[in-house]
Amino acid sequence: MINVGLGSAIGAVVRYLVTTWWKRSQIDWPFATLFINVTGAGLLGLVIRHFGSANGQYLFWGVGVMGGYTTFSTLNTELVAMFDEHAYGKLLSYLVLTYGGGLLAVWLILG
Amino acid sequence: MKVKNILSVAGFAFIGGILRYLLTIIAPGMGVLLANWLGCLLLSFLTYYVIERDLIAGWLNLGLGTGLIGAFTTFSSFTTTTIQLGNNEWRFALVYGLASLIGGFVLALMGYWLAKRLVEMEEYHD
Numbered sequence: 399m400i401n402v403g404l405g406s407a408i409g410a411v412v413r414y415l416v417t418t419w420w421k422r423s424q425i426d427w428p429f430a431t432l433f434i435n436v437t438g439a440g441l442l443g444l445v446i447r448h449f450g451s452a453n454g455q456y457l458f459w460g461v462g463v464m465g466g467y468t469t470f471s472t473l474n475t476e477l478v479a480m481f482d483e484h485a486y487g488k489l490l491s492y493l494v495l496t497y498g499g500g501l502l503a504v505w506l507i508l509g
Numbered sequence: 510m511k512v513k514n515i516l517s518v519a520g521f522a523f524i525g526g527i528l529r530y531l532l533t534i535i536a537p538g539m540g541v542l543l544a545n546w547l548g549c550l551l552l553s554f555l556t557y558y559v560i561e562r563d564l565i566a567g568w569l570n571l572g573l574g575t576g577l578i579g580a581f582t583t584f585s586s587f588t589t590t591t592i593q594l595g596n597n598e599w600r601f602a603l604v605y606g607l608a609s610l611i612g613g614f615v616l617a618l619m620g621y622w623l624a625k626r627l628v629e630m631e632e633y634h635d
Contacts, residue, residue: 399527406526406580407519414518414575435584442585443592457530461586466526470545470582470609471552472575474617478553482621497610500588508592 401454405462409438413467427488428476431469432496438468439500443507517568521576529581541586542609548582549613553620558627 413434420430442464449455473496480489533540555574559565565573587609595602 399530402530403523403527406529407523410522410525410576410580411515411519413579414515414571417575438585439588442589446589461530461533462526464585465529465583466522466580468584468586469579470584470587470613471548471578471617472582473584474549474613475553475556475620477614478617478621479556481618493610496584497606500584501591501606504588504592505595508589509596 401458402462402465405458406466409463409466409468413469428492431472431476432492432499435468435473435496436499436503438464440503440507442468443504447507511568513568514571517572518576518579521572522580525577525580529583541583541590542605542612545582545587545609546612546616548578549617550620552578552582553617554624555620557621557624561624562628 416434417430442460445456445460445464449459451460477489477493480486480492529540529544532544536543552574555570555578560570560574591602591606591609594605
């Protein structure tokens with residue numbers, strides 16, 4: 399259980415650093431979260447392919463690091479912010495790129 | 510880049526990741542979906558109520574939002590579960606995928622709506 403916590407802490411700090419770095423660009427489009435979720439999905443696919451999904455390596459790298467690195471709540475809060483701004487085109491493109499990109503990345507590895 | 514912020518994100522994410530893991534043990538097959546749903550409601554409420562009202566310190570807000578709730582929810586595990594379900598039975602993958610996508614967005618909308626109503630009520634009483 400401690401290894402899940404440590405992995406999550408590492409993953410979340412990397413996510414925080416990537417999003418903070420991206421926010422400096424002042425571009426009003428959440429590319430950082432998109433990048434994190436799509437790369438994290440693909441990397442979790444690789445973790446499962448190499449370690450399986452029932453051992454200590456998976457708990458640390460998969461449940462911990464990739465679980466903490468990627469996020470579902472930020473994605474949906476950003477979608478709600480776009481809905482609030484009536485930016486429906488942006489909302490739809492962000493949704494399609496995230497789900498499409500994430501699922502495609504994993505499908506290429508595990509499908 | 511403050512060290513305090515990084516330590517806050519790390520410490521709260523440690524807890525968030527473990528809570529998600531415990532939920533997957535308590536509710537096998539449903540744990541990640543439940544964590545993602547609950548996290549969407551909580552993060553959008555936190556964003557539109559606590560942050561807009563400036564109720565807590567920046568480092569704590571970052572720890573709770575980016576650390577605790579950010580690590581409690583996960584996108585990577587959603588995608589691998591959906592693809593693995595799809596390898597066996599595409600109908601299960603479709604139901605799981607849509608439940609996550611629609612459920613997550615609707616719950617985030619509910620958090621946003623609750624926050625707006627509360628702010629309105631408080632402004633009315635002020």
